[in-house]
Structure formats: C-alpha cells, structure tokens
Amino acid sequence: MSTLDDLRREIDGIDEALHDLLMRRVEIGKQVAEAKGGDRGPYFRPGREAQIIRRLVARNESFLNVPTLIRFWREILSANLNMQTHVHAAVFMAEGAERVYDLARDHCGISASIECMDGAGKVLDAVSSGAATLGVLPGVAMKAARWWPLLLSDRAEGMAPRIIARLPFCETGPEAGINGFAGDAFIVAAQEPEESGEDRTLFAVETGHAVDGEILDEADGFRLVEQAGFLEAPEGLERHMGGREGEVPYYRIGAYAAPVHAG
Numbered sequence: 001m002s003t004l005d006d007l008r009r010e011i012d013g014i015d016e017a018l019h020d021l022l023m024r025r026v027e028i029g030k031q032v033a034e035a036k037g038g039d040r041g042p043y044f045r046p047g048r049e050a051q052i053i054r055r056l057v058a059r060n061e062s063f064l065n066v067p068t069l070i071r072f073w074r075e076i077l078s079a080n081l082n083m084q085t086h087v088h089a090a091v092f093m094a095e096g097a098e099r100v101y102d103l104a105r106d107h108c109g110i111s112a113s114i115e116c117m118d119g120a121g122k123v124l125d126a127v128s129s130g131a132a133t134l135g136v137l138p139g140v141a142m143k144a145a146r147w148w149p150l151l152l153s154d155r156a157e158g159m160a161p162r163i164i165a166r167l168p169f170c171e172t173g174p175e176a177g178i179n180g181f182a183g184d185a186f187i188v189a190a191q192e193p194e195e196s197g198e199d200r201t202l203f204a205v206e207t208g209h210a211v212d213g214e215i216l217d218e219a220d221g222f223r224l225v226e227q228a229g230f231l232e233a234p235e236g237l238e239r240h241m242g243g244r245e246g247e248v249p250y251y252r253i254g255a256y257a258a259p260v261h262a263g
C-alpha cells in the first residue's frame with residue numbers, strides 16, 4: 001500500500017503536469033487570438049465554449065462531479081479569453097436578482113472586471129457602445145425586470161446587442177426567487193450568436209400571428225418565443241404569413257447553447 005508521502009508525491013507530479021498543460025493551453029490561446037486578427041470575428045465564442053464543455057462532460061467519469069468539472073473549465077476558458085481581450089461585464093442588478101452577479105463572475109472568471117448597473121437600458125447602452133464587452137441580465141422569467149423589448153429598438157450607438165448565451169450552463173432547475181427571479185441569466189453582446197450544435201433561438205414575434213415554439217412572455221405588442229435549434233427565422237410563422245419578404249413581423253433577438261445537466 002502507498003504511504004501518505006507516496007500519494008502526496010504523486011499529487012505533486014499531477015499538479016506540475018496540469019500546470020505545464022495549462023501554460024501550454026494559454027500559449028496556444030495567444031496564437032488563436034492572433035489568428036482571429038483582422039476580420040476573423042469576436043474573441044468571445046460561446047458556441048465553441050459550449051462544445052468544449054459538452055465534450056468533457058460526455059467523457060467524464062470517476063468522482064469528479066459535473067458542476068466541479070464545468071467550474072474548472074469556466075476559469076480555464078475565461079483565463080484564455082481575458083488574455084486575448086480584457087473582459088468588462090456590465091451586470092443588471094435588479095432587486096431580487098443579485099445572484100446574477102455570481103453567475104457573471106462564475107462565467108467571466110477572476111480576471112474580468114464587473115460593473116453593476118441599476119438599469120437594463122444602461123447595460124445595453126454599455127454593450128452597444130463598446131464600453132462593456134458583454135452584459136449579464138436576469139432570465140426572462142423575471143417579468144419584474146423585463147428588458148427583452150429594449151432589444152427591439154435601435155440604440156444610439158453601435159450594434160444592437162443580441163442574446164448569445166444563457167447562464168448557468170450547468171442546468172440546476174428553476175429557483176423560486178424574489179420578484180420572479182428564476183435563477184438564470186442571459187449574456188448579451190454586440191455580436192451575432194454562434195451555433196454550438198444544440199441551441200435554442202429567441203424571437204420577438206408581433207402579437208396576433210401564430211407561431212410554433214414556447215411563448216415565454218408578451219409585452220409591447222410582441223411575444224417572446226423560444227424555438228429549439230439555431231434558426232434564422234421562426235418556424236410556423238412564414239407559413240402563416242405566406243413568407244413574403246418585408247411582411248414577417250419578427251426580430252431574431254438571439255440564440256444560446258442549450259445547457260448541460262448536472263447528471
């Protein structure tokens with residue numbers, strides 16, 4: 001049987017091997033950033049991150065539980081991203097949804113800076129002007145903090161923010177929170193969502209038009225509809241409208257990688 005000293009020596013060896021690999025991973029991340037130079041797109045790639053985590057969760061065995069595995073990789077991915085570009089997250093701290101700060105920190109990692117704001121509009125302005133890399137807002141179940149209709153209006157500067165990820169990526173189920181907060185959050189950014197292989201798309205569809213999918217909310221003459229898949233247009237709606245260009249009253253407000261289950 002191994003002695004305590006033998007086992008600790010083995011742990012020291014594993015730590016050094018892990019550290020070497022982490023240093024190598026960050027080196028490659030630097031090269032990835034260079035490869036992204038010019039018009040090769042944004043640094044933050046939520047679709048790619050979802051694929052990496054899903055692959056590891058699928059091969060996970062032993063006593064390492066899935067939430068812990070994901071926690072490790074969130075910091076690894078964030079370290080790499082923060083090395084490519086400093087991540088500054090703007091967080092909407094609605095009353096009752098203070099946990100959104102923890103979701104943002106868990107996602108963005110220790111190297112990111114996080115700024116709390118008291119309005120969703122301020123977060124969206126910071127994102128579209130480029131003052132913030134991304135915004136984190138409470139999930140749409142929290143009607144008291146309804147912000148998704150703001151995505152339908154033009155913003156003063158820059159690109160209209162889009163929903164590109166949902167937190168937490170490790171599904172824990174809805175929480176009975178204060179003011180309707182259900183324990184989840186969305187990430188918005190001034191970039192198009194990217195496909196991960198298992199996604200959900202969010203559309204705002206003018207009320208009064210039949211559409212497939214799940215209706216999550218309704219406000220300002222629009223329904224917030226979620227459909228499974230990475231879709232360009234809402235399913236069911238074009239059929240109804242006859243598919244004529246310019247007549248389809250909807251906005252594609254984002255898409256996100258479907259979360260994994262803690263298992």
Ligand SMILES: O=C(O)C(=O)C[C@]1(C(=O)O)C=C[C@@H](O)C=C1
Nearest residue numbers: 032043044045048049077080081
């Ligand atoms: O694949 C990329 O585009 C990377 O920048 C690398 C990496 C990673 O560490 O694996 C880091 C940040 C991105 O959000 C996605 C993945």
